[in-house]
Amino acid sequence: MTAAGSGWSTGRLERDLELTDADFARIRQLIYQRAGIVLAEHKREMVYSRLAKRLRHHGLTRFSDYLARLERQPEAREWEAFTNALTTNLTAFFREAHHFPLLADHVRGRAGRIRVWSAAASSGEEPYSIAMTLMETLGQQAAQRAEVIATDIDTDALGKARAGVYPLEQVSKLEEARVKRFFQRGRGTHQGLARVRPEVAAMVEFDALNLLAPSWAVQGPFDAIFCRNIMIYFDKATQTRILERFAPLLKPDGLLFAGHSENFSYITDRFRLRGQTVYVRKP
Template sequence: MTSPLPNGQTSLMLQMTQRLPLSDTHFRRICQLIYQRAGIVLADHKRDMVYNRLVRRLRTLGLEDFGHYLSMLEANGSNAEWQAFINSLTTNLTAFFREGHHFPILAEHARKRSGEYKVWSAAASTGEEPYSIAITLADVLGMAPGRWKVFASDIDTQVLEKAQSGIYRQDELKTLAPLQMQRYFMRGTGPHDGLVRVRSDVMSHMDFAPINLLDKQAPIPGPFDAIFCRNVMIYFDKATQQQILQRFVPLLKPGGLLFAGHSENFSNLSREFLLRGQTVYGLSKERS
């Protein structure tokens, strides 16, 4: 016969298995708060996703009610939990050389430009996009100091930390050529077998920073020859999309390019940008 668990453990087991109620009022408040903080629009069909992601925070904090959690957040606008809240509700789907048609365009553009070629990856996630940009630029421009720079940012500090580490599973690099693997990555051995790390000479061309695209005071080291803002706008409403695009205008050098995601159309959002290729935009009025 199995002996009963101590009362404390029994209570903990019940807490872990019991589904905490998420009322309509609390769901709507969560949607309002993530929109205010990050500009992200959450539709009704995202309710289960919201529950599954935030309930982990409640468990971690020992809370048993979404109302208590929201009250804790709203009681202090600088509470560190706000970052965990944002991290929980952001979506990070990425891969090396995703939407691969962009990288030959980037390479050709970089080849024709003079001076230090600077690129901003505005939604860097776990790093696959900025490192794909870096590999493209290294292939075209070489590795000389001051020849190119990639600034990688994301609102989610957890994924940005992974990006900055530069460590990936080897099977995540299937889209890379063998020469690129050899040139830009180190293979792990022993307990690190199956892992790779971005080489330090590539990392020396990279800068990382947490950036909220809605924060007008965020330190963005522009202007840039190219900005990658791909598959980000789909999470914002039209007003927020227009606000972000307007902010990009002074951050692009004359003749610079803005790369969008496959399901995004900026032509209908802003007169400042004109389509230059497949989901690639340039400024409609170039500054001198």
């Protein structure tokens, strides 16, 4: 009995769209040029599943036709959808929790304006966690003198971040005191959802930004920069360029927070390791 007639799956991905080796190589090249993302060879199935939606949206059956369409229109909005589709957004409130007490200690007792940049803000959990930490540390004055700049290349994720609405199941993983202080529980048609309170949302400014762009629409100085779990998608040369550009945007003792699997010690001499995945700008 054949697998097709046995009632059992062969484990192969059923494909109705044509993705050749040349197409996949071109996709890898384009996303590297556009966003600095290095796609490994084993990401082929992920690429197919994510971009297939775009092909079907345009009524196309071959990836080569989709890529040709993109390349004919270098300024088309479809480039945004292409980039969004290939961007990975894995985040959570107070992810890598040891960073936030370090941020609190760093800003506690400081006079003047406090500014923090979340450079890979995704759907907003990280910048809102930063804002909550600043409110807890600085008290009611936080909203007046603290600012969180939150940027990301993925405009779909930024749309979710600006809305500030999350499944209650996700929010409920936080301490009950934080949930009560910083979120509003949905009712009626919003049952099962929670929204970041207006006073927290007011501290965060969201904007689209490509870390590979020749210029950034952000201005320092910052007390801290969070750039976590994004550098792993870049090659060493790209990582070096970004870190070199971060340094002058930080205050002399400014902190740079990295992801748990990222190590910047051997990439640039502009920072020195201060603690677990936390770096300080060298004078």
